[in-house]
Amino acid sequence: xxxxxxxxxxxxxxxxxxxxxxxxxxxxxxxxxxxxxxxxxxxxxxxxxxxxxxxxxxxxxxxxxxxxxxxxxxxxxxxxxxxxxxxxxxxxxxxxxxxxxxxxxxxxxxxxxxxxxxxxxxxxxxxxxxxxxxxxxxxxxxxxxxxxxxxxxxxxxxxxxxxxxxxxxxxxxxxxxxxxxxxxxxxxxxxxxxxxxxxxxxxxxxxxxxxxxxxxxxxxxxxxxxxxxxxxxxxxxxxxxxxxxxxxxxxxxxxxxxxxxxxxxxxxxxxxxxxxxxxxxxxxxxxxxxxxxxxxxxxxxxxxxxxxxxxxxxxxxxxxxxxxxxxxxxxxxxxxxxxxxxxxxxxxxxxxxx
Amino acid sequence: xxxxxxxxxxxxxxxxxxxxxxxxxxxxxxxxxxxxxxxxxxxxxxxxxxxxxxxxxxxxxxxxxxxxxxxxxxxxxxxxxxxxxxxxxxxxxxxxxxxxxxxxxxxxxxxxxxxxxxxxxxxxxxxxxxxxxxxxxxxxxxxxxxxxxxxxxxx
Numbered sequence: 242x243x244x245x246x247x248x249x250x251x252x253x254x255x256x257x258x259x260x261x262x263x264x265x266x267x268x269x270x271x272x273x274x275x276x277x278x279x280x281x282x283x284x285x286x287x288x289x290x291x292x293x294x295x296x297x298x299x300x301x302x303x304x305x306x307x308x309x310x311x312x313x314x315x316x317x318x319x320x321x322x323x324x325x326x327x328x329x330x331x332x333x334x335x336x337x338x339x340x341x342x343x344x345x346x347x348x349x350x351x352x353x354x355x356x357x358x359x360x361x362x363x364x365x366x367x368x369x370x371x372x373x374x375x376x377x378x379x380x381x382x383x384x385x386x387x388x389x390x391x392x393x394x395x396x397x398x399x400x401x402x403x404x405x406x407x408x409x410x411x412x413x414x415x416x417x418x419x420x421x422x423x424x425x426x427x428x429x430x431x432x433x434x435x436x437x438x439x440x441x442x443x444x445x446x447x448x449x450x451x452x453x454x455x456x457x458x459x460x461x462x463x464x465x466x467x468x469x470x471x472x473x474x475x476x477x478x479x480x481x482x483x484x485x486x487x488x489x490x491x492x493x494x495x496x497x498x499x500x501x502x503x504x505x506x507x508x509x510x511x512x513x514x515x516x517x518x519x520x521x522x523x524x525x526x527x528x529x530x531x532x533x534x535x536x537x538x539x540x541x542x543x544x545x546x547x548x549x550x551x552x553x554x555x556x557x558x559x560x561x562x563x564x565x566x567x568x569x570x571x572x573x574x575x576x577x578x579x580x581x582x583x584x585x586x587x588x589x590x591x592x593x594x595x
Numbered sequence: 596x597x598x599x600x601x602x603x604x605x606x607x608x609x610x611x612x613x614x615x616x617x618x619x620x621x622x623x624x625x626x627x628x629x630x631x632x633x634x635x636x637x638x639x640x641x642x643x644x645x646x647x648x649x650x651x652x653x654x655x656x657x658x659x660x661x662x663x664x665x666x667x668x669x670x671x672x673x674x675x676x677x678x679x680x681x682x683x684x685x686x687x688x689x690x691x692x693x694x695x696x697x698x699x700x701x702x703x704x705x706x707x708x709x710x711x712x713x714x715x716x717x718x719x720x721x722x723x724x725x726x727x728x729x730x731x732x733x734x735x736x737x738x739x740x741x742x743x744x745x746x747x748x749x750x
Contacts (some may be wrong), residue, residue: 370693388679422683530596
């Protein structure tokens with residue numbers, strides 16, 4: 242029997258030959274499409290509806306949603322919690338794991354739990370220092386670093402073993418990612434560090450915010466020289482972008498957010514504009530189009546903190562999807578809509594008034 | 596001993612060579628350590644190692660020394676104790692995200708490795724730290740492993 246209010250189950254795709262995960266992101270990347278991922282700002286709340294609402298904003302424009310793990314060392318709903326809620330309605334998620342808060346016992350357990358809940362992508366991060374967040378008095382764990390975390394996750398997937406060597410019955414089928422920041426020192430090491438991450442198991446990379454196209458081009462050229470953009474060591478690079486709200490906020494970010502490099506020219510461009518917020522979006526769009534043209538770039542990762550509502554507009558205007566509509570709950574079957582999406586809410590209001 | 600540590604990294608090649616002479620010497624003395632008993636030698640050796648490496652490298656006695664792979668900059672001085680390279684938070688002046696007054700350990704390590712004969716070792720992925728070995732002499736454990744490998748000898 243079927244209940245009227247039965248939730249729409251999340252489901253996995255079959256794993257294609259040569260793929261490691263049953264997820265959509267890996268399929269889009271391996272098909273050579275320009276992929277879009279976006280960062281979801283996890284709520285300071287235990288309300289599941291809030292998570293679904295924040296995801297619905299991206300419907301039709303992104304291939305996977307990043308669930309951050311205490312970003313900026315601030316406390317929010319956990320990454321595995323957000324992923325579990327999203328995969329239940331079918332979204333493709335990228336679960337972020339930071340080494341700051343948990344040791345290897347907790348992290349490996351979390352990888353199994355997340356994979357069981359349908360998370361197909363895991364982003365292995367070092368994490369910001371605790372001093373950056375709202376609990377500077379917390380103990381920084383850093384039992385692993387992003388590199389050893391990648392290696393352990395890969396061992397769990399490919400060798401069916403925990404780091405201890407103990408056997409895993411069913412391995413986590415996950416596409417593994419890592420972060421890179423080409424825009425901070427030591428610049429000439431960054432491409433090599435990326436190669437090291439690939440050696441440790443990274444299959445896709447999401448970079449820090451890019452506001453400096455020249456630096457990105459130099460980086461990509463070097464990465465290409467290292468043989469990482471084709472062949473067996475192929476890594477899919479998604480470049481980070483995001484709209485700046487104003488020149489003032491750009492200055493604040495440059496000063497206070499670790500690792501974000503914003504050149505003076507960008508700040509001057511915003512200062513010279515009459516509507517700074519619009520100019521910020523325009524800048525993001527221009528960057529997206531320029532990034533699209535750089536050889537070897539596989540996609541973009543949009544981090545529009547507190548401007549999530551502008552993501553669809555920017556992607557639409559940039560044309561980077563070339564008419565492609567990434568999957569979202571309800572795209573193919575309206576009965577599967579995200580219950581918190583505006584369409585679903587509109588329908589239910591209609592149903593009530595009927 | 597921040598200044599000494601910088602000086603050492605600037606002369607990483609010299610220290611690389613010194614260690615390359617020092618390690619075989621310690622391994623040659625394996626019969627002596629064995630006779631005295633590794634457990635008995637541990638305490639004095641630890642004290643010497645702590646003194647020497649503490650002065651030169653600000654050694655934190657992780658017990659699994661990787662200085663030869665990190666340009667002679669001790670990665671345990673990184674506030675995130677990263678063993679495989681810098682995080683993404685390095686400041687534009689090359690200083691640390693967590694301790695702005697300190698130069699990033701990995702910016703130093705990269706520079707140090709560029710001077711070394713086997714600087715390419717920095718590209719090898721390092722295993723996470725085994726916390727059971729904290730505070731123990733990494734010299735002795737290297738010697739013991741090396742001697743075992745050489746002789747197929749049970750310690």
